[in-house]
Amino acid sequence: MQQRHKLTAQKRTVLGKSVKKLRREGMLPANVYGKGLESTAIQVNTKEFETVFKEAGETGLVDLQVENETHPVLIKNLQLKYPLRTPLHVDFYQVNLKEKVKTMVPLELIGEAKAVTEQIGTLIQPLSEIEVEALPTDLPEKIEVTIEHLAAIDEQITVGDLKVPGEVTVLTDPGQVVVKIAELAAPEPEPVAEEVPTEGEEGAPAEAVEGEKAEGGDLPGGSASPGKAGKQEGEGEKEEKSAKEEK
Numbered sequence: 001m002q003q004r005h006k007l008t009a010q011k012r013t014v015l016g017k018s019v020k021k022l023r024r025e026g027m028l029p030a031n032v033y034g035k036g037l038e039s040t041a042i043q044v045n046t047k048e049f050e051t052v053f054k055e056a057g058e059t060g061l062v063d064l065q066v067e068n069e070t071h072p073v074l075i076k077n078l079q080l081k082y083p084l085r086t087p088l089h090v091d092f093y094q095v096n097l098k099e100k101v102k103t104m105v106p107l108e109l110i111g112e113a114k115a116v117t118e119q120i121g122t123l124i125q126p127l128s129e130i131e132v133e134a135l136p137t138d139l140p141e142k143i144e145v146t147i148e149h150l151a152a153i154d155e156q157i158t159v160g161d162l163k164v165p166g167e168v169t170v171l172t173d174p175g176q177v178v179v180k181i182a183e184l185a186a187p188e189p190e191p192v193a194e195e196v197p198t199e200g201e202e203g204a205p206a207e208a209v210e211g212e213k214a215e216g217g218d219l220p221g222g223s224a225s226p227g228k229a230g231k232q233e234g235e236g237e238k239e240e241k242s243a244k245e246e247k
Contacts, residue, residue: 003055003060004061004062004063005052005055005056005060005061005062005063006052006062006063006065007044007048007049007052007062007063007064007065008044008045008048008064008065009030009032009042009043009044009064009065009066009092010042010043010044010066010067011040011041011042011043011066011067012029012030012041012042012043013041014029014043015041019089022043023046023088026045026046026047027043027044027045027046028043028044028045028046028049028087028088028089028090029041029043029088029089030042030043030044030089030090030091030092031091031092032064032066032071032073032091032092032093032094033091033092033093033094034071034073034093034094034095035094035096035099037071037094040066042066042092044090046087049087049090050087052075053075053078056075056141057075057106057141057142058074058075058076058078058103058104059074059103059104059105059106059139059140059141059142060074060075060139060141061073061074061095061136061137061139062074062075062092064092071092071094072094072095072097072136073092073093073094073095074092074093074095074101074103074136074139075090075091075092075093076090076091076092076093077089077090077091078090078091095136096136097135097136097137098135099135100133100134100135101133101134101135101136101139102131102132102133102171103131103132103139104129104130104131104132105129105130105131105132105139105140105141105142105143106128106129106142106143107127107128107129107130107142107143107144107145107162107178108142108143108144108145109125109145109147109179110144110145110146110147110148111146111147111148112147112148113147113148113149113150113151113179113181114148114149114150114151115150115151115152115153115155115181116181118151119184120151120152120153120181120184121152121153121181121182121183121184122181122182122183122184122185123147123150123179123180123181123182124179124180124181124182125178125179126176126177126178126179126180127159127172127176127177127178127179130143130159130162130170130171130172131170131171131172132164132168132169132170132171132172133168133169133171134165134167134168134169135167138165138167138168139168140164140165140168143162143163143164145157145162145178145179147179150179150181151181152181153181153182153183154180154181154182155180155181156177156178156179156180156181157177157178157179157180158174158175158176158177158178159172159173159174159175159176159178160174160175161178162178
């Protein structure tokens with residue numbers, strides 16, 4: 001039989017946005033409800049609640065005492081403020097100890113996979129909790145999953161492989177994967193540094209290219225290049241010789 005936890009609460013008259021004052025005073029606003037019980041606004045000491053929740057989670061049975069009445073409850077719908085995970089509000093669900101209830105139970109990995117220690121592969125965990133059905137007093141606070149035997153790529157443990165107490169019915173699909181060995185991630189290639197082109201190579205600055213073109217082509221101001229000037233001088237000599245022959 002699982003451990004029964006105890007928590008004291010008081011009926012709450014502070015509602016709405018005014019509950020901020022309660023939190024500053026170290027009190028956590030809450031509600032208790034269940035079959036045959038109308039939802040009632042209550043408040044609990046925040047530090048006492050955190051201690052109980054750390055041990056009971058959402059599957060541990062809690063005896064919640066409100067004034068002169070004791071309610072067997074499960075902790076539900078805990079609201080937290082991030083990043084410090086400060087409790088803001090919580091619900092307590094009253095259960096009938098003779099009726100089965102459905103709830104989520106966390107999975108706890110035991111050991112370290114051989115494939116991981118030998119750097120053969122990496123462990124992935126697609127599932128961290130499963131849904132079960134049982135009497136409130138039979139609900140496990142967690143289900144242990146031994147993973148030490150996983151030694152090769154693609155080896156896995158499914159929901160159907162889990163060992164749960166006989167009085168607990170697993171409702172999650174037995175084919176769902178809990179943990180699996182996957183291939184090691186390939187290292188990312190190192191970035192290649194780009195080479196900066198030097199003067200005269202392809203991709204050199206436009207000014208350098210234009211300068212080279214000006215050297216071998218037309219000179220600035222429309223002047224002919226040295227090659228063209230030599231050609232014009234040769235033509236002038238021929239015309240002068242022809243004129244002398246005519247004389």
